[in-house]
Amino acid sequence: MRKKPLDNAPCPIARTVARIGDAWSVLILREAFYGTARFDEFEKSLGIAPNMLARRLGALVEEGLLERRSYCERPPRFEYVLTPRGRDFRPVLLTLLAWGNRHFAPEGESIQLIERETGARAEPMLVDAASGRAITETTHVLLPGPAASERMRERLCRAAGERPMPPVNSNTPDPEC
């Protein structure tokens, strides 16, 4: 995989998967949300080879999702805890979980998202934070933002062109689109 180019790809999805688009990295983050922090705990929970684990923990620290903290001086031992950027990844894990439950759990659900206060099972869905309106393919479209390159502008506009375009106003990122 061409790691470097994707790191600085114009597309934010590409940048994200360049950083965490690896099954092990996603599972390490899942473990971190369960409270796993020490190297040997990650190793045991995931059944991952130490060299692969070390490389991925290092990358997640470098990308600012985990923080490496000393918990023992002699011998030197470290634990890995989620940073605010890492904690902010939780919605991605929850949408993955919901999709996995819907499509790849023929025997029933092994993990469920539960509302603490009521004990009710929750089904995550996406809405716009400001308006509260549901986000669907019918209602919402991906369009070029202010930092889009010429090429991306052209591609996104062409992709969106099959459906009615939003009216031009101050919130529209690209009036030319």
Place this chain on the structure above:
Amino acid sequence: MRKKPLDNAPCPIARTVARIGDAWSVLILREAFYGTARFDEFEKSLGIAPNMLARRLGALVEEGLLERRSYCERPPRFEYVLTPRGRDFRPVLLTLLAWGNRHFAPEGESIQLIERETGARAEPMLVDAASGRAITETTHVLLPGPAASERMRERLCRAAGERPMPPVNSNTPDPEC
């Protein structure tokens, strides 16, 4: 990577990333949402080697996210279009996009999610489909479902134990928890 064990791992996140936990697969799905369908179009848009592309398209077809359709008999040519299961992956892409925009777009946003009707920029957030209430670490917790193994039951309960547990009722997946 131990592909097979993760395929049938009890955790739905593990099952999901075993299937699409690869940067290229996620980007192929992104392209499919832009309307890309033909092999050479994917190849050109992504700058991916043909053998890598063929392998990933094959896997996405096998997992039921893409459907392979003939569009020319002589010579035989195929296109790859999203199935309902593939289209249902869009919320995962949108949460990835939002997270990427928040954390890895120092020069500004290249892609934005726009409400068609108003042209307003949307910021996706997770709510419960039934109650409409926001899903956060404070309000919602991951707990074992009916199909959870003994080991997963124990792990999730231990992980959740640091915070107040939901009251036991008929919706609670595991009254023992």
